[in-house]
Amino acid sequence: MRRFLDGLYGLGAVLGALCTVGVLLAVLAGIMAREMGWNIPGTDAYAGYFMAAAGFLALASTFKHGEHIRVTLILNSLSPARSRRLDIFALAVGAILAAAFAWYSVKLAHDSWDFNDVSTSNDATPLWIPQVSMAFGAVLFCIALVDELLRRLRGHAAPSSQQVHE
Numbered sequence: 001m002r003r004f005l006d007g008l009y010g011l012g013a014v015l016g017a018l019c020t021v022g023v024l025l026a027v028l029a030g031i032m033a034r035e036m037g038w039n040i041p042g043t044d045a046y047a048g049y050f051m052a053a054a055g056f057l058a059l060a061s062t063f064k065h066g067e068h069i070r071v072t073l074i075l076n077s078l079s080p081a082r083s084r085r086l087d088i089f090a091l092a093v094g095a096i097l098a099a100a101f102a103w104y105s106v107k108l109a110h111d112s113w114d115f116n117d118v119s120t121s122n123d124a125t126p127l128w129i130p131q132v133s134m135a136f137g138a139v140l141f142c143i144a145l146v147d148e149l150l151r152r153l154r155g156h157a158a159p160s161s162q163q164v165h166e
Contacts, residue, residue: 009061016058019133022050042123049130056137060144066159083165087158091149098142105135106160 030043062068075083109131111117118124152158 005143008140009064012057012059012137013061015133016054016056016061016137017125019050019054019057023047023054040123042119042125045119045121045123045125047127049133052062053133053137056068056134059137059141060140063141063144064148064159070158087136088149088152091145091152095142095145095149098138098145101137102118102135102142104137105131114164 008105011147026043026047030047031039033040033043071110109128112126112131113128119127148159
């Protein structure tokens, strides 16, 4: 199961990296088109879609590698037992909030598909297409938080950016 979850987080990171390249390509296409006097509709919108997708898809991998900002000032000032309890509490609250966000992200993409909602820009992209990446990233992040909560309940240490995954 560990290998599967780590692979899933890695997939999100790879997709996020590809979306970052998509941002670059959309921006470059827009710049080059303007310089040549052409009009490529939607390049700005697609750059935005790719940027949002990159951020959401990379959330889980970034979290699991200890790269999210953690305020450790309070945790370090507490006894190990209290620090562990506060960390578990924060992970539980985070998992609940991430679950709500994942649920509503999936619902938003599904509703956009149901109602054939399209962007208001001149490209008229069906909105469920970019929203699926947000929903997938939010679901991955929720899974990562629940995974980390369960690991912490079993006594594992918090991930750090210097630590290699087991």
